[in-house]
Amino acid sequence: MKLAMPRFDHGQVLVLGDVMLDRYWYGDTKRISPEAPVPVVKVNKQENRPGGAANVALNLAALGSGVKLAGITGKDEAAEVLSEQLKSAGIVSNYVSSSAHPTICKQRVMSQQQQLIRMDFEEAFSLQESEALIELAIETSSECQVAIVSDYAKGSIQQPTEFIKQAKAKGIKVLVDPKGDCFDKYAGAYLITPNMTEFQTVVGEVNSEQEMVTKGLELIDKLDLEALLITRSEKGMTLLRKGYEEFHLPALAKEVYDVTGAGDTVISTLAAALACNTQLEQAVALANTAAGLVVSKLGTATVSGPELRIALQNSQGAERGIVSEEQLMLALADARAQGEKIVFTNGCFDILHAGHVGYLEQARALGDRLVLAINSDRSVKALKGEGRPINPVERRKAVLAGLEAVDWVLDFDEDTPENLLRKVKPEILVKGGDYSLEEVVGADIVHGYGGEVNVLSFLDNCSTTAIVRKIQQQKG
Numbered sequence: 001m002k003l004a005m006p007r008f009d010h011g012q013v014l015v016l017g018d019v020m021l022d023r024y025w026y027g028d029t030k031r032i033s034p035e036a037p038v039p040v041v042k043v044n045k046q047e048n049r050p051g052g053a054a055n056v057a058l059n060l061a062a063l064g065s066g067v068k069l070a071g072i073t074g075k076d077e078a079a080e081v082l083s084e085q086l087k088s089a090g091i092v093s094n095y096v097s098s099s100a101h102p103t104i105c106k107q108r109v110m111s112q113q114q115q116l117i118r119m120d121f122e123e124a125f126s127l128q129e130s131e132a133l134i135e136l137a138i139e140t141s142s143e144c145q146v147a148i149v150s151d152y153a154k155g156s157i158q159q160p161t162e163f164i165k166q167a168k169a170k171g172i173k174v175l176v177d178p179k180g181d182c183f184d185k186y187a188g189a190y191l192i193t194p195n196m197t198e199f200q201t202v203v204g205e206v207n208s209e210q211e212m213v214t215k216g217l218e219l220i221d222k223l224d225l226e227a228l229l230i231t232r233s234e235k236g237m238t239l240l241r242k243g244y245e246e247f248h249l250p251a252l253a254k255e256v257y258d259v260t261g262a263g264d265t266v267i268s269t270l271a272a273a274l275a276c277n278t279q280l281e282q283a284v285a286l287a288n289t290a291a292g293l294v295v296s297k298l299g300t301a302t303v304s305g306p307e308l309r310i311a312l313q314n315s316q317g318a319e320r321g322i323v324s325e326e327q328l329m330l331a332l333a334d335a336r337a338q339g340e341k342i343v344f345t346n347g348c349f350d351i352l353h354a355g356h357v358g359y360l361e362q363a364r365a366l367g368d369r370l371v372l373a374i375n376s377d378r379s380v381k382a383l384k385g386e387g388r389p390i391n392p393v394e395r396r397k398a399v400l401a402g403l404e405a406v407d408w409v410l411d412f413d414e415d416t417p418e419n420l421l422r423k424v425k426p427e428i429l430v431k432g433g434d435y436s437l438e439e440v441v442g443a444d445i446v447h448g449y450g451g452e453v454n455v456l457s458f459l460d461n462c463s464t465t466a467i468v469r470k471i472q473q474q475k476g
Contacts, residue, residue, distance in 0.1 A: 011275025017150030019071030
């Protein structure tokens with residue numbers, strides 16, 4: 001699957017749930033205590049990080065998404081630290097302040113990238129406080145496309161049914177990171193993301209892939225969900241939907257240092273992508289990539305937009321760029337094995353202009369992969385006359401290969417790309433300009449095997465010929 005980086009800044013996500021403060025003490029361990037058989041840690045660094053639902057919000061902000069957060073805190077120093085950190089990240093936070101309960105804190109002691117002990121400071125919130133949070137979340141959900149219910153079983157999310165109902169009525173997709181041995185309270189959500197242990201706690205032991213799929217679809221029916229995403233540790237993720245084939249994604253992490261917060265990264269990336277209208281399978285694949293990044297970090301961590309973009313480029317860069325005809329055929333075979341739709345277009349592309357860029361982006365949006373075939377220097381001269389091309393073929397290919405919309409670029413020496421079309425056999429042939437479908441070179445070839453032909457328009461007043469003519473006039 002070809003993944004593109006979404007415009008995360010075009011989406012707005014609400015997070016509601018158990019907010020926490022994760023505290024870390026770091027130090028060296030060189031001796032055992034004389035008081036008890038435990039290591040002595042000489043603390044030399046302290047760090048505070050938002051945790052739980054607050055970490056989900058921080059993950060969203062790191063990706064560039066708009067974020068609102070609703071949670072319950074105590075009236076204490078931890079709440080002040082948490083608020084300040086979230087504010088500095090650009091997160092709009094709204095809290096129910098509890099006089100009876102402290103802000104949830106988790107204190108970890110770390111040495112040499114190992115966690116030696118964790119101490120939890122928490123008390124379960126009351127039903128009244130939870131109901132107040134639900135009311136707050138409903139009030140603050142305006143302008144959001146997606147909402148995340150981040151349930152850590154600390155008492156913030158006790159009866160989310162009314163929130164899910166009202167959010168659904170507003171067209172807001174509700175994603176749930178669930179907890180507990182019964183998921184009934186999440187009924188009506190768009191999607192829930194249990195890990196394998198949580199899933200089996202609810203549906204019973206799973207002994208095969210098919211049994212997992214069967215029980216997952218039964219859970220979707222029971223809870224009236226649109227989808228179920230099961231995170232499976234070293235086995236990756238599985239997306240289940242009624243009426244669709246199961247969608248499996250392998251784990252991508254090469255080295256795993258710490259799984260703390262990995263589930264937060266998955267659901268936040270998924271929500272951020274869905275909020276800017278990314279298709280569900282694409283959003284899940286992006287979440288899987290982000291999860292592979294975050295588990296290679298120590299402690300509660302986030303994945304930034306630039307980190308995710310670089311990971312996508314690195315994972316797909318070897319499959320893209322300037323290719324020979326032989327390399328292209330191998331790449332196409334691999335792409336089609338993954339069910340990807342091939343789009344083909346061709347042209348001289350002598351001086352790249354805004355019309356070309358917009359046209360190629362439109363062409364690429366019609367399928368999964370775009371093949372761009374450009375005329376050789378001899379072929380351009382035969383079509384355009386003396387003095388053309390302005391840029392030789394190697395330079396033209398180098399510039400075009402750098403465009404995000406283009407997967408593969410190669411040149412052909414004939415006056416038309418018909419021989420290449422017969423070999424590539426794209427699902428869609430695209431041409432730009434004022435052509436009728438019958439005038440498109442190769443249309444009969446593509447229609448002959450059941451392919452599709454589309455004609456797209458360049459931007460007005462954009463053409464290489466016009467640019468060359470204007471330059472010549474200015475020189476004159």
